Amino acid sequence: MDYGIVEQRIFLQDSNEKRNLEEFLKKEGIKLDKNLDYTMGIYDAGKIIATGSFYKNTLKCLAVSSEHQGLGILNKVVSHLLNEQYARGYTHIFLYTKCNTAEFFSYLGFNEITRVDNLVVFMENKPHGIQSYAKELSKQKVKGHRVASIVMNANPFTLGHLHLIEKAANENDAVHVFIVSEEASVIPFKIRYELIKRGTQHLKNIIFHKAGDYIISNATFPSYFIKDDKNVWKHMPG
Structure with missing residues (x-):
């Protein structure tokens, strides 16, 4: 069954390869993400039939042509990407997928963190990753009738950021400030x-916190699932 099937890396610097990939993903209802470290494809007789990418430790843009679904090809894509991830030192892996394929990834050891119905599911390969993260946060719980939280990138930290924190501090007994820790800023x-x-x-x-993997930044938001740019902003975290 694998005769004529080739599994290889796709170099997005090549305009022809990038254009072919974008056209393939468009047919499957996915937009090519702008932030990608690595992309691979599976070809049959020179024609792309499946692809997958990742940015740091997050799998993205996973797709198999409708004609080749149900043949175990997506499993090949994920295995290829995971091997590359492990080689780069990543062991805690995340992925975004469409709602109708989330069950498949659960069989591969991924666990659902959250979802936007009819749009996207966010998953990870740690059985209790998000629960462990929440447990660690609970250790810094403080007493108070009014407790607020702020998530910021602060690239750079400005008077506007300071005003926001000061206002929250004046209006609340405690303020948790989560600072985006992903290295995607200047x-x-x-x-x-x-x-x-x-x-x-x-x-x-x-109370200051390193945001870690669970506070989503613009760099890791799966905008490729959202065709309407207005919807991207609607679902984009502040």
Whole structure:
């Protein structure tokens, strides 16, 4: 059955390869994500029949042509990507997939974190990853009638960010500030984190957190599933 089938990397710097991939994904209702570290394809007689990509430790743009579904080809795509991920040192893997394929990935050891009905499912390969993350956060729980939280990238930390934190601190007993830790910004996380801490040291009711893998940034949001740009902004985190 594998005669004539080739599994290989796709180099998006090649305009022809990129155009062919975009056309293939479009037929499957997926938009090629702009943030990708690695992309592969499976070809039959020179024609692409399946593909998958990843950005850091998140699998993206997974698709199999409608004519080749149910033949175990998606399993080949995922295995290829996971092997490449492990070779790069990633063991905690996330993926975005359409709602109708989430069950398939559960058989491969992925667990649902959350979903937007009829749009996308967010999954991970750790059985209790999100629960463990929540448990760690609970250790920093503070007492108070009014507790607020803010998620920010602060690239860079500005007076606008400071005003937001000060306002929240004045209106609440405690404020949890989650700083996006993904290294997709001009200013590295460690510097952004330190600038925010120093800039708010006069406030005594602030609890700082490294956002980790579960606070989604624009770089990892699966906009390729959303055809209407207005919907991208509707679902985009602030």
